[in-house]
Amino acid sequence: xxxxxxxxxxxxxxxTVAVVGLSKDHTKDSHKVAKYLKAKGYRIIPINPFxxxxxxxxxxxxxxxIPEEVxxxxxxxxxxxxxxxxxxxxxxxxxxxxRYGNLRVIWMQLGIMNEEAAELARNAGLIVVMDxxxxxxxxxxxxxxxxxxxSKIG
Numbered sequence: 001x002x003x004x005x006x007x008x009x010x011x012x013x014x015x016t017v018a019v020v021g022l023s024k025d026h027t028k029d030s031h032k033v034a035k036y037l038k039a040k041g042y043r044i045i046p047i048n049p050f051x052x053x054x055x056x057x058x059x060x061x062x063x064x065x066i067p068e069e070v071x072x073x074x075x076x077x078x079x080x081x082x083x084x085x086x087x088x089x090x091x092x093x094x095x096x097x098x099r100y101g102n103l104r105v106i107w108m109q110l111g112i113m114n115e116e117a118a119e120l121a122r123n124a125g126l127i128v129v130m131d132x133x134x135x136x137x138x139x140x141x142x143x144x145x146x147x148x149x150x151s152k153i154g
Contacts, residue, residue: 002129008141010127011134014075014104015042018063020089021080022046022054029109030080031055033135040138045070063092071096076105078134079112086114094124107134 017037022044023030031054038044038055046054049061060066063077077093079086090106097103106121108114108130118128 002127004141006127007129007132007137010076010105010107010129011138011142016045016073017042017076017078017107017134018045018047018066018074019078019080020047020063022048022051022059023080024048024051024054029133033078033080033109033133036135037138043073045074063089063096072100072102074103076107076134077103078107078109080109081112083108083112083114086112087117087120090114090117090121093126094120097124097126105129107132109133110136 019030019034021030022034025031034044035055044055044057045066046057046059047062048054048059051059053059079089093103093106105127110131110133113130118130121128
């Protein structure tokens with residue numbers, strides 16, 4: 001488990017996020033989180049085999065379906081799929097990392113944990129965050145810093 005400094009480092013430095021399981025439904029958490037990240041300046045790459053476009057971004061059926069030039073840019077794979085689906089996603093992420101070496105983080109959202117898959121990712125040199133919401137962590141760690149800085153200015 002990583003502390004706040006590592007999470008803050010991830011959020012500040014890794015800005016291209018492949019969102020696996022991004023829903024077209026604007027009421028779903030995956031949609032709300034991706035929309036939030038996009039509004040905060042992150043590049044979102046939707047992974048949903050049943051959609052053509054989400055949040056005005058082209059969708060892909062899986063990580064390996066993404067064009068090479070986009071694959072190279074991915075820093076974070078954010079997973080909104082059931083825990084039992086995680087191993088196959090991790091295997092694809094590891095393949096991407098073996099090809100380009102740019103992927104840094106596997107982020108499993110709240111309620112998503114798969115220690116076996118996480119160990120595979122760690123052994124491949126990836127940082128693994130499990131059972132945390134990337135949006136909640138961003139608001140907690142980065143937005144509070146901005147609010148505090150603004151209060152000191154004003």
